[in-house]
Amino acid sequence: MSVIEARGLRKEFTVRVKRSRLRREKRIVHAVDGVDLTVERGEMLGYIGPNGAGKSTTLKMMTGVLMPSAGEVRVCGYTPVPQRTKLTRRIGVVFGQRSQLWWDLPLRDSFDLLRHIFRVPAADHASRLRRCRSLLDLDEFLDIPVRQLSLGQRMRGELTAALLHGPEVLFLDEPTIGLDVVSKQAVRSFLTEVGVRGDTTLVLTTHDLADIERLCQRLVVIDHGRVVHDGTIDALHARYGSRRRVVVDLDEPVASYSGAIVEADGRRLVFEVDGSAAAVVARLGGLPGLRDIAILEPDIEDVVARLYKTTTEDAP
Numbered sequence: 001m002s003v004i005e006a007r008g009l010r011k012e013f014t015v016r017v018k019r020s021r022l023r024r025e026k027r028i029v030h031a032v033d034g035v036d037l038t039v040e041r042g043e044m045l046g047y048i049g050p051n052g053a054g055k056s057t058t059l060k061m062m063t064g065v066l067m068p069s070a071g072e073v074r075v076c077g078y079t080p081v082p083q084r085t086k087l088t089r090r091i092g093v094v095f096g097q098r099s100q101l102w103w104d105l106p107l108r109d110s111f112d113l114l115r116h117i118f119r120v121p122a123a124d125h126a127s128r129l130r131r132c133r134s135l136l137d138l139d140e141f142l143d144i145p146v147r148q149l150s151l152g153q154r155m156r157g158e159l160t161a162a163l164l165h166g167p168e169v170l171f172l173d174e175p176t177i178g179l180d181v182v183s184k185q186a187v188r189s190f191l192t193e194v195g196v197r198g199d200t201t202l203v204l205t206t207h208d209l210a211d212i213e214r215l216c217q218r219l220v221v222i223d224h225g226r227v228v229h230d231g232t233i234d235a236l237h238a239r240y241g242s243r244r245r246v247v248v249d250l251d252e253p254v255a256s257y258s259g260a261i262v263e264a265d266g267r268r269l270v271f272e273v274d275g276s277a278a279a280v281v282a283r284l285g286g287l288p289g290l291r292d293i294a295i296l297e298p299d300i301e302d303v304v305a306r307l308y309k310t311t312t313e314d315a316p
């Protein structure tokens with residue numbers, strides 16, 4: 001059985017739009033507009049899309065926070081809203097913008113409360129907490145009330161809180177939002193650790209594509225509530241024809257060089273290659289005034305920007 005199964009999942013919101021000083025009109029927003037998704041145990045899935053695409057709404061339906069308007073969703077075999085109590089024991093949730101911790105309590109006490117709420121055996125709780133403490137460097141702020149923690153510290157606490165009961169699926173909505181480079185890396189390597197064990201399924205939304213590159217084998221892109229890509233990052237590159245580039249810097253400017261884009265003052269040549277760059281590099285060996293050669297992997301930011309742009313242009 002798949003861990004997550006969604007068929008024709010929809011969520012509509014009715015919003016009132018002000019038309020004039022006296023008139024307000026009802027409008028229906030199709031936040032999630034027929035999503036089909038199957039996720040197997042142990043997968044690490046990146047769920048991305050532009051602002052307002054429907055990512056958070058999808059996660060809220062999967063975690064039992066919001067009732068779908070139509071369609072079906074099952075997580076760990078449960079229907080999230082009616083079976084929320086049972087589901088909560090099997091999943092962990094981190095919403096980057098909201099906290100699940102007790103604001104006035106130190107992390108240590110929050111973790112203790114969670115142990116009682118979830119009735120986690122003491123030994124399991126202790127060993128999971130030990131692992132989180134060392135991987136996320138929690139010790140220096142375990143005894144400080146949550147409201148006094150920095151965002152990065154709090155986020156490490158949130159991740160720990162979400163994992164202490166040993167969930168099968170971890171839902172993360174923008175877990176690295178607002179974090180500095182070091183904290184982002186701490187969160188990423190922690191999630192890699194969680195993921196490589198293979199028994200926790202990870203569903204992650206983010207606007208930071210480095211999160212996706214580091215963590216996810218599979219990428220689902222959603223726009224206007226619909227899935228517009230479902231596959232690997234390589235498949236996305238292939239679909240959008242993104243290529244590796246060989247960038248060559250020269251001491252002396254050249255006017256042209258066969259097969260190259262010559263940039264600005266002619267001191268830089270750029271080649272686009274399919275597959276191996278060996279042939280291009282070999283050909284360049286004898287070039288006079290050769291200073292440096294670099295091979296650049298296709299940039300996921302570029303591809304995703306192109307994808308968002310095309311889907312926006314196609315939108316109704």
Ligand SMILES: Nc1ncnc2c1ncn2[C@@H]1O[C@H](COP(=O)(O)OP(=O)(O)OP(=O)(O)O)[C@@H](O)[C@H]1O
Pocket residue numbers: 013014015029030031049050051052053054055056057058
């Ligand atoms: N409670 C609500 N009431 C009315 N409209 C809503 C509500 N929640 C979300 N929406 C609308 O549904 C759409 C999808 O919102 P959602 O929060 O799922 O987007 P998102 O992909 O998470 O975006 P972001 O990247 O900005 O977090 C948006 O148009 C949003 O305005």
Ligand SMILES: [Mg+2]
Pocket residue numbers: 055056057173
């Ligand atoms: Mg969101």
